[in-house]
Amino acid sequence: MNNIEYDVVGITDDLDDESRAREDAHYVEFQMDKAAAPVEQLTEYDGELPLIVSNRPEWAGGDASESTRLEELLAAASADAVDIVEIDLKTIRNEEWLIDELRENEVDVIVAYYDFEQTPEKSELQELIMECDEYGDISKVSVFAEEREDALLLLDCLNEASQSDIRVSGISLGELGQHTRVIGVFYGSEFCFAPIQLDEEAQYGEIELAQLANLLETTVHGGDHVELIDQLKGRF
Template sequence: MYSQTKIAIPIFQSKIDEVIEVANDCINKGADILEFRIDALENPDFKQIKQTIEEINFPMIATNRISTEGGSFKGSEKERIDILYKCADLVDYVDIELQSDDEYINMIHDTGVKTIVSYHDFEKTPEIDEITYIVNKEQELGDIAKVAFMPKDLDDTLKVLAILSHCENTIAISMSDLGSYTRVMASKFDSPITFAAGRDVTAPGQIDIETMRALLNMDLNIMD
């Protein structure tokens, strides 16, 4: 049986024509869903963003990441949220950070789009109790919880697997090469989505899409 975990590929390009080119390349390589990193665009304009989403015409996560969580959006918080809100009717998921104002998260969730409420820490991995608190808060506000942490040792990566084993509708990632295996193991815990690299690595430890797909389905013919 093929893995039910969807492979998402971030599209992190600064120009619209490059977004479309890379998106099509990733689709051809086997992506299940694309993450449109709107914050990577030089001059995010909603009219162009809408046209781009419609032209690509593929399952998509709209993400407009803030700088404190690894993003590049340079406008105001109101402008950032307004773009995500307008994208809600065009995409399958909207990713919005937990540190965003609850009012903004609720506003996007109330559109009916599936929301991924996310939290990233590029410095460390908290203790399991703290991670559990973060995930529970995310699930109270949205549909899917997402956490990504930087491990300092193997024990930190095991904390992420513990979260995956106990929390439904959760994307949990241990970053860097040390934690890259958690991206593959996500499918064993029925995580809805895992992230792989297309042309660009957008987070430490991402595995290229071809390798990820092979690893997720390597036991397909084990009983043949």
């Protein structure tokens, strides 16, 4: 199991939280659309962890202004601490020029697909992963699990994509898909995302960063799997 590779990403809209993530994360994702003064935060950032930046519109679960979000994202890509930029698939379909602009800043690009209501059929989800890969460096899919089989479908698609040398990350949203945040790495999911601090009740099955890191350590590096099951039952 020790040959499984993944990166843990702590999510925040306040870069002052970075110090709290250092023990558990490899990256911090900075959600610009939910942040106060995001450009100023990036300018003043002097943390240790490299950054992933996102500036999501409403259809991707964010709050970014349509009139300024791409300009802000391009400005963020030029920051020294930014290694990766996320952009949603719908946007990149309509604004293909954006990929070249982002790459001029020597950042990797995550192209992400979100569906907060359902999980597409397997063939459609496979096509979406491949389309994200055609545009970007890393494909990311987050789809809602209405039934248990949806989580299995997502894991199957992740596995097939990773076996085809596609860099991929994905989760099933919701209670029925919550376990995919932990076990997705066994099927090729490259990144594990978690809020640094979960202030409100998890709407889509989020797991707070410190707990997710602990669960990953237990599963991937051979800890007591009975203990893992007990943790999952007790917390969720």
